[in-house]
Amino acid sequence: MISQKLNDQITRIGPGTPAGAVLRRYWQPAALVDELQEQRPIVPVNLLGERLALTRDENGKFVLKQRVASVDEPPIYYPDSDAIDIVEDGPTYPVVEKKGIFFAYMGPGDAPDFPNFDCFRAPDSHVFAFKGLWECNWLQALEVGIDPSHASFLHRFLQDDDPADSYGKQFRDKAAHTDMPMTQVLREYPRPDLQVEETDFGLKITALRHMQNDLTHVRVTNQIFPEAICIPMSREMIITQWHVPIDDENCYWYTIFTSFAKPVNKELMREQRLKEHRLPDYAPLKNRSNNYHYDPEEQDTLTYTGMGLDINVHDQWAVEGQGRIQDRTREHLGRGDAAIVRYRLMLRKAIKAVENNKEDALPMRNGSVADLVGPLSNDAIASTHDWKEASWQADMKRRADCPWDASV
């Protein structure tokens, strides 16, 4: 329940805004490599309130350049390459390609190093990148991802699928080394105890679901400052996901799916997701205009939302349902929102640091960022008394069995 002015401070990201100034100090996902095709050599990019285009400079290097845009251009406008006019004396931003995503740096001074996280270390064969549009502010999109309790409600499945059919799907695998489906764990233990620790990169968030027979389900997720999360998807894969502002009222999620043991089946992953999105703007086919394909019969028998089995749609409905920019004058957070409280503290500290020209105080803007590895992100089931060690060991085993160097 904060005032509109304080809400504006942490949500609005255009040039000259406090939160926008923080986000501009970090590499931002700008476009998928998939978007750059022979018939589309210049890709429109709508990022942080600016109308840009991914193109090449005179040396052949990828850059973002300002493009000509009318004031009434739609937020998700995606013109063909031959309809893009570059503003020759406009700003130019450096771009690097990493694991299927073009990242851009739109801030002052030198860009920071990339951390050596799993999604950037894994070989190209073990990563797959995709993106999707959500028509809401970036902060509410991020905050659902750092609320470990929501999965037990929003993503509640009333029946459990065969985990053998779980490839590429979130929460559909077996839980850790057991035969219990993750959907059952989430459904039967809906009130996790939360532990939140500040780290060099953001937050480590541990959700403990205390089960029968002195067992505890341990789920470790992470907030990577300023607007990413790193969470387990299955025993095989993790998700690193950025919530990237297009403008104040729209954002894209960009995800790098990272596989530890086996190469990613990219064709299947792409096919699964293209069934839910249209090209070229990656807008979801289920959306506000068609009530997210809500089916009351499905809600009665199969899912909490009645909006299908893709949990991404559940999250999309939940965050878009809060309005274009969540009205936090009507918000009531509790101690169960510990990670959101800690994140907003980090964001406000960062805003203050930028205002005071103390950029070294920002996470991952000083020291040896390239030495940052991990982060640990997994599900484990352990005896309640040694859950911490068991969670660590489960992650170490997955890394040891991995064909690429995932050591931490």
Add this chain to the structure above:
Amino acid sequence: MAQGANMKCAVRAVAGRAFEDILDGYFPLSESVRQMMVRHGFTSMWITVLHAPVMTLKGLAPTDPVPFSLPKTYAGMIEHMALGAASSDNRVHLVGVGNWFWVDGRDEVDTFPPSTRLGEPAFVRGIGIGEADAEAGTRMSVALARLDPSEPIDRELEAATRRLGWQASRAWRFETGVPAIRRSDDRDVPSSLFGRAVGTDKLSREVASLPASASLSDWDHVLVDVSPDHPDRDALEFAQRL
């Protein structure tokens, strides 16, 4: 009180611990602090609050429930605040120093009313002092000190740390001069908010433990043990995060 031969400060070990937690939002600050002390079983507490939204709801008494949506309000932000809290008879008394601002044109005053409501839950770190006496022979991790203002502070704190038998400590000054939460000046920030790191290589351990009813008002510094040989690794980790 034990007095060293070459120092004038008073120092007492107390049954306490470093901790971190979240103050509930929307209630008056003093009520959220009181509930936190009850949760942890503390009788006294020192905490720091950073970047916490606050609000004063027009026409809403401190005992009134939290409204569903934000009516006419004065909104602001605690930028930083170090608070000392002591409870008695189910009430809590707050003193401290800090900096805050209001974004809606409210008149600025030099004291912060403890009835001001938090605009959302606030993460805090601090040191709590409990009701129970420590068991005999137990190594104490928290101490209270009253320094001699005529002596250099660093020397006094080093002597206090040595007498506690600790290799290293961190120390924070808390407000005793005014019965309120006052606006800080530049001198307050290092000593009250960030604290001082104190190290020593000569240990003497000649400090008595304080009984349960420790009152902050007799003291001006709180110290926490950050010795590398601290036997409780979790306690040390919390202390190092302060």
